Amino acid sequence: MSTLLEVSGVSVTFDGFRAINNLSIQIAEPELRAVIGPNGAGKTTFMDIVTGKTRPDEGQVVWGEKNISLLGMSESQIANAGIGRKFQKPTVFEDQSVRQNLAMALKNPRGPFSVLRHRKTADGAAKIEAIADEIGLTDHLTRSAGELSHGQKQWLEIGMLLAQDPRLLLVDEPAAGMTAQEREKTTDILKRAAETRAVVVVEHDMEFVRRLECKVTVLHEGSVLAEGSLDHVTKDQSVIDVYLGRSDA
Amino acid sequence: MHKSFIFHNPSVLWFLLALALFTMAVTVLSEAFGVGLVSTSFVKTLGKTLCLCLIAIAMDVVWGYCGILSLGHFAFFGTGGYAIGMWLMYARTEGIVAASLEGQAIPPTPQEISDAIGTQIFGVVGSSEFPAIWAFADSLVLQLLMVVLVPGLLALVFGWLAFRSRVTGVYLSILTQAMTLALSLYLFQNDSGLRGNNGLSGLQNIPGFEDTSQATISMVFFLVSAIALAAGYVLFAWVMSGKMGSVVQGIRDNEARVRFLGYHVESYKLFVFTLTAVIAGIAGALYYPQAGIINPAEIAPIASIYLAVWVAIGGRGRLYGAVIGAAFVSLLSSWFTGGGAPAINLGFYTIQWTDWWLVLLGVSFVCVTLFFPKGIGGLFDYLVRKPS
Ligand SMILES: Nc1ncnc2c1ncn2[C@@H]1O[C@H](COP(=O)(O)OP(=O)(O)OP(=O)(O)O)[C@@H](O)[C@H]1O
Ligand SMILES: [Mg+2]
Numbered sequence: 016m017s018t019l020l021e022v023s024g025v026s027v028t029f030d031g032f033r034a035i036n037n038l039s040i041q042i043a044e045p046e047l048r049a050v051i052g053p054n055g056a057g058k059t060t061f062m063d064i065v066t067g068k069t070r071p072d073e074g075q076v077v078w079g080e081k082n083i084s085l086l087g088m089s090e091s092q093i094a095n096a097g098i099g100r101k102f103q104k105p106t107v108f109e110d111q112s113v114r115q116n117l118a119m120a121l122k123n124p125r126g127p128f129s130v131l132r133h134r135k136t137a138d139g140a141a142k143i144e145a146i147a148d149e150i151g152l153t154d155h156l157t158r159s160a161g162e163l164s165h166g167q168k169q170w171l172e173i174g175m176l177l178a179q180d181p182r183l184l185l186v187d188e189p190a191a192g193m194t195a196q197e198r199e200k201t202t203d204i205l206k207r208a209a210e211t212r213a214v215v216v217v218e219h220d221m222e223f224v225r226r227l228e229c230k231v232t233v234l235h236e237g238s239v240l241a242e243g244s245l246d247h248v249t250k251d252q253s254v255i256d257v258y259l260g261r262s263d264a
Numbered sequence: 265m266h267k268s269f270i271f272h273n274p275s276v277l278w279f280l281l282a283l284a285l286f287t288m289a290v291t292v293l294s295e296a297f298g299v300g301l302v303s304t305s306f307v308k309t310l311g312k313t314l315c316l317c318l319i320a321i322a323m324d325v326v327w328g329y330c331g332i333l334s335l336g337h338f339a340f341f342g343t344g345g346y347a348i349g350m351w352l353m354y355a356r357t358e359g360i361v362a363a364s365l366e367g368q369a370i371p372p373t374p375q376e377i378s379d380a381i382g383t384q385i386f387g388v389v390g391s392s393e394f395p396a397i398w399a400f401a402d403s404l405v406l407q408l409l410m411v412v413l414v415p416g417l418l419a420l421v422f423g424w425l426a427f428r429s430r431v432t433g434v435y436l437s438i439l440t441q442a443m444t445l446a447l448s449l450y451l452f453q454n455d456s457g458l459r460g461n462n463g464l465s466g467l468q469n470i471p472g473f474e475d476t477s478q479a480t481i482s483m484v485f486f487l488v489s490a491i492a493l494a495a496g497y498v499l500f501a502w503v504m505s506g507k508m509g510s511v512v513q514g515i516r517d518n519e520a521r522v523r524f525l526g527y528h529v530e531s532y533k534l535f536v537f538t539l540t541a542v543i544a545g546i547a548g549a550l551y552y553p554q555a556g557i558i559n560p561a562e563i564a565p566i567a568s569i570y571l572a573v574w575v576a577i578g579g580r581g582r583l584y585g586a587v588i589g590a591a592f593v594s595l596l597s598s599w600f601t602g603g604g605a606p607a608i609n610l611g612f613y614t615i616q617w618t619d620w621w622l623v624l625l626g627v628s629f630v631c632v633t634l635f636f637p638k639g640i641g642g643l644f645d646y647l648v649r650k651p652s
Contacts, residue, residue, distance in 0.1 A: 066524060068520075089523075089528070090520075090523040090524055091523050091524075091526050091527055091528045091529070094523070094524050094525060094526035095526040099524075100524050102521070106518055106520075106521045108510075108513070108514045108517055108518065108521070109517065110513060110517060111510060111513065111514070115510050118507065118510065119507065119510045119511060119514060119522075119525060120525050125526050125527050125528065126528070126531065127508070127531050127532050127535045130507050130508050130511055131503065131508050133506065133507045133508075175525070179525065179526065
């Protein structure tokens with residue numbers, strides 16, 4: 016296990032409000048990591064920073080064995096460096112078929128002229144089939160993504176992440192709005208993905224996090240409050256105070 | 265081009281078939297090549313309409329497919345027209361000057377010829393000097409190159425600046441309006457080098473074909489316009505099929521998501537914007553020889569707004585919708601404003617369509633937007649219902 020992503024001393028201020036405050040997190044490869052924390056803790060903002068959507072005021076974000084800084088890079092460059100992201104609100108291309116959605120995400124040259132010359136290949140089709148199988152949408156490949164159920168859209172978006180073949184997956188609330196059964200399947204997909212890659216999952220649901228059986232990072236007011244196994248952090252007094260205490264009340 | 269492309273897009277075949285039938289019908293009915301039931305001036309109107317259809321499909325690609333509401337594409341149409349107009353005017357004037365100097369005892373020097381042509385062309389703006397931008401006006405090949413290069417470069421530079429700073433939505437639309445307005449105002453000036461508000465005229469006279477009748481010239485332009493529309497249609501349909509179409513429509517629906525998939529969204533927008541600008545330039549270069557005159561009023565901001573209205577009424581995001589919208593609305597417009605529509609006498613008030621047509625168009629636009637967002641082209645969905 017080696018460090019893949021290192022976020023150190025990062026802070027972000029929105030109109031005077033410090034959403035991220037001296038945050039430091041390290042992710043190894045492969046690793047499955049859960050990030051929890053109350054609403055507004057800065058979980059999504061953390062992902063925004065790593066993926067280049069938000070520029071931090073200070074701190075470092077360093078990537079890979081060559082220790083490349085992600086801070087000067089654009090969103091698309093970061094994505095091509097190997098970071099995939101699933102949004103909190105499922106965002107798939109509703110007017111296009113499930114197959115088209117996956118094909119667009121598939122790891123291939125991204126420039127306009129390569130895309131213009133792009134031809135469907137047997138290899139690409141096989142990859143799409145394999146991913147569709149993994150996310151349970153094999154029978155829905157020709158349907159338009161807008162017709163899928165909420166849970167299926169979430170899976171499709173995870174499938175698009177897998178199609179990108181990234182080294183790091185950032186998954187924001189994948190189980191939101193899912194039934195118990197769907198959640199179980201989602202955990203399986205994520206755990207399998209984490210066998211070969213780094214996967215960071217933001218989730219509110221404790222049962223879901225427990226089933227992931229992984230290291231947990233608790234965020235609060237933009238910095239790390241506690242880190243360790245789920246049992247370890249849930250026994251932590253400061254965590255109980257700010258987070259569990261509140262939700263149990 | 266991929267073998268299965270046409271097979272996967274039956275609407276392309278249908279369109280080409282309809283266009284071919286229409287073109288044949290007009291040819292058979294024309295004065296030049298047929299029985300003479302369709303007048304030459306109407307052939308010109310139809311030929312111009314085909315050019316408007318061509319810029320409309322370009323508009324549909326940039327707006328309906330890529331989500332960029334450009335309200336400046338007529339600037340590219342106009343620059344294409346000016347580019348070909350310069351050669352038409354120069355070459356024709358050169359012919360006239362040469363003829364008038366022929367009988368002289370002492371052969372005129374090249375400088376004298378050049379001065380005479382300059383006086384002929386620029387006399388209306390009180391000048392006889394050739395401005396620098398006319399440097400290639402004597403070469404048809406170079407001016408044809410300008411038809412493609414000038415709109416292309418203008419779009420490339422404008423698009424690069426706008427997309428790079430991530431200007432989107434209404435702000436981008438306003439910026440494109442500003443671009444076409446600025447260009448139009450610049451051309452209105454007498455020292456712009458393009459004859460100010462006089463514009464370029466006499467463009468229907470094709471140098472080298474002085475003895476050919478307008479009936480024949482009009483038919484040739486009509487046919488070339490039809491071929492250009494067919495080629496443009498196939499080009500855009502091909503570009504928008506497959507993965508490029510996926511990415512471009514993805515940008516329309518959720519730009520940020522496409523970015524996080526690793527696509528450099530700005531490059532794609534720039535590609536679409538520039539490609540459609542070039543096609544718009546070609547459409548303009550075919551249009552203005554049929555119109556006979558081009559002046560800066562042609563690229564006033566309102567022209568590009570009409571273009572968006574045509575595409576909206578015809579149906580966005582489907583190329584044949586744009587063709588239907590442009591043909592239907594522009595023909596209807598010339599019927600109403602040309603006095604074709606009978607005035608309606610209400611007793612206390614007489615509706616003159618030359619005044620009221622714009623109101624009717626505006627109301628139709630609002631109704632289509634509110635009640636038929638898919639436009640006229642959406643009616644085809646009822647014809648070809650997918651079996652469910
Ligand atoms: N672009 C922005 N402008 C201003 N404030 C912002 C912006 N983005 C986030 N914030 C604020 O930063 C704080 C952290 O937000 P963030 O979305 O990261 O929280 P979160 O942990 O993902 O919460 P949730 O569990 O509700 O998704 C919030 O108070 C939010 O209002
Ligand atoms: Mg969030």
